[in-house]
Amino acid sequence: MEKYITSPIEKDCVKDLKAGDYVYITGIIYTARDAAHQRMYDTLQKKGVLPVDWRGQIIYYMGPSPAREGRPIGSAGPTTASRMDKYTPQLLDMGLGAMIGKGKRNQEVIEAIIRNHSVYFAAIGGAGALLSKCITNSEVVAYDDLGTEAIRKLTVENFPVIVVIDSEGNNLYETIVKEYCTSL
């Protein structure tokens, strides 16, 4: 089913998102990938304060290519989410609304998604030029020294994603592959 949502997201809206839904996101999302997650993890270990209040926000696992003059961003497709699995349950428990990436998540993340009524979206991997057209603004809000891995605040318009793991733990990667698998 096609759905349109705004970000930051409300818990009520997450409940209606089901694995397999094609969703268009409009609003604010934040980028963070390996190095930013590691730094946030280190900050939390030292009881420090994170640079962003994650409650209701969406993290997009993405590190863009440099923007050409007059453009908000370069190529901007998703990176593999499982590399962030180590850090994700803690952020979800702190109220993180949803994540956009590509690829599988581990059991701890799936349980944290269910526990916190969150959702994991996939964007199309390797379609960075196409996806960049839905990003109208980008500004670095933390960890500027990390270059492409800095935390960026993005304004997006009808950014296309697919619900892979919904708030009940249904996992599209597992169910849909079975439909088309003709060998066992």
Next chain:
Amino acid sequence: MIRTIDVKEITKNIKEMCIKANYVLSSDMNAAMKSAEKKEKSPLGKQILGQLQENLKIAEEEMIPICQDTGMAVVFLEIGQDVHLQGGILEDAVNEGVRQGYVEGFLRKSVVKDPLIRKNTNDNTPAVIHTKIGKGNKVKIKVAPKGFGSENMSRVFMLKPAEGIEGVKKAILTTVKDAGPNACPPMVIGVGIGGTFEKCALMAKEALTREVGNHSEIPYVRELEEEMLMKINNLGIGPGGLGGTTTALAVNILTYPTHIAGLPVGINICCHVNRHVIREL
């Protein structure tokens, strides 16, 4: 006859090739995607294959890299033994080309100087360079920027000779299945069978630079390529890992003699952005 080539020529070409590889996908890949779209049984899969072609069009027309992961630059050099290189050190010349290409071409800098300290080099150097000395007086350059979503899902298996061809098939299928949505399917699968631990991995990497649609000249290897492509596409992973009948666009296999005690198999997975530019100087 000895031919002198200035390494500045190498730098200039590597720079151009890094940029071209990241903005324009070779026509064999584009054609394979088009034909896959026609055959794909999943409606969502079909839609994704269409979007990937649209992505290629936008990349080329608006000069936005095809994928934000513009890769670590892998450079294959085949240098004729009658070539005399002058004007500097070859390795430096290659890295200078990569530096210029990635900085001036608005490509992402994805290389860290040390694997554990992890500080970005900010110019995407160094490249991974593989040099071969052959006959003649030309230099053949292949530039293949490699993204790590798929690189991370690659494997080496040191099989027992007794496991034979069935063992090889199982290794390939297991690797692709484990890679699933992480490797940005539809994938291209490079396989190296034989040699030693490092030789099979290098062959797997080089196999990815063979044009999609071209097959091995060895009859049984060609059959294996065709059989594996069919079996991989029966796994159901599909475009984006979201289900379908297009999981891979090609399986390219290279073989090499090996030891009586071994059967090494390297499997290098590449995403649908299988970038490679080839030039001869």
